[in-house]
Amino acid sequence: MxxxxxxxxxxxxxxxxxxxxxxxxxxxxxxxxxxxxxxxxxxxxxxxxxxxxxxxxxxxxxxxxxxxxxxxxxxxxxxxxxxxxxxxxxxxxxxxxAPETEPKLTLYQYKTCPFCSKVRAFLDYSGLPYQIVEVNPVMRQEIKWSKYRKVPILMVDDTVQLNDSSVIISSLKTFLVGKEKTIAEILICYPEMKSTNDSGKEVIEYNNKYWLMLSECQADQLYPEKESRKEEMKWREWVDDWLVHLISPNVYRTPNESLASFDYIVREGKFGTFEGFFAKYMGAVAMFLISKRLKRRHNLQDDVRQDLYKAVNDWVSAIGKTRKFMGGEKPNLADLAVYGVLRVMEGLQSFDDMMENTKVKYWYRRMERAVQQHTGQNGH
Incomplete structure (x- = not known):
């Protein structure tokens, strides 16, 4: 004109x-x-x-x-x-x-920790850039500045600290869907609760950690099916309360499996030469014995593989034959949590046995592609 x-x-x-x-x-x-x-x-x-x-x-x-x-x-x-x-x-x-600047994210983790793997699965799927600080599991000098002494810890813009894998994921997902509040403001909705467990040890739990803080309109868009939100929350809780407790008894099931697991942990983790040698052999023996105690604590069968197989098959059955993922055409937070926990066994005998003796293979491969391709970055 x-x-x-x-x-x-x-x-x-x-x-x-x-x-x-x-x-x-x-x-x-x-x-x-x-x-x-x-x-x-x-x-x-x-x-x-x-x-x-x-x-x-x-x-x-x-x-x-x-x-x-x-x-x-x-x-x-x-x-x-x-x-x-x-x-x-x-x-x-x-x-x-132009896209809004994403927050600077730093993840303090152990690579072989299933809870840390859950967070990485979410971050990767969402296409969020982040830095990793590998924490030495013995000295933990990398998180000495924190009163919270567990991993994962996620720092946002070097100022806001998020603890607990489910709180981290719920807070970030809420932020990505709405972007109406800062992550610090969202975090207020997940208050800490301190209590004492049966052993007399103080533990920290978080209220609402499986709930996303969304408006009614946002919730309707994210969860178009009537029961999909409750289903996602139910299975996310199942991952934390049951599935994750099957990992250690299975990867440390026998002395040989325990040694192979610690060989992988030492290779992937942050250990010095002497420390790595000590961790590999002494840790393998210790975790083999601990796995027996965990088996009793969680009332697992003598052959703990059977509990793993049943749990994984229950998950696949819940997805059903008509859905690619529990989230439908794309993974939801429950899909990402299950995938994050199971993938810490990759390269170990327990993983190979699971893939061979359950129905999880095709779902798992679809999840693997979705996470590697960051397919959630365009539709948070």
């Missing part, structure tokens, strides 16, 4: 020059509605939609050339301003459309 206006102005200017050369003697041929006595006269929109006012125009001989030059100059200035405005609007739109 700007270019068309400039061309119209240029044509009028050229016409004015030609009119002068044709000895019209006055400006009446160019603008017949302009008064010969001068003064103010407005002439209406014609085919080009052009409207202007000529003020005190005297139809003196020889001024046609000057007026034509004025039209040409005005057309050039108009074209410049139009181009300038177009570029300014273009850059403004680019700035408006």
């Amino acid at each position: 700007a270019a068309a206006c400039a061309r119209s102005l240029g044509q009028i200017g050229r016409h004015a020059l030609l009119t002068q050369r044709s000895n019209t003697g006055n400006f009446a041929a160019l603008a017949p509605r302009i008064s010969r006595q001068g003064g103010v006269k407005t002439y209406g929109t014609g085919g080009t939609g052009f409207r202007s006012k000529l003020i005190n125009v005297a139809p003196l001989r020889g001024e046609g050339r000057t007026l034509g030059c004025a039209f040409l100059l005005g057309g050039g200035i108009g074209l410049y301003q139009a181009i300038k405005f177009t570029f300014q609007r273009h850059f403004a739109e680019q700035k408006t459309d």
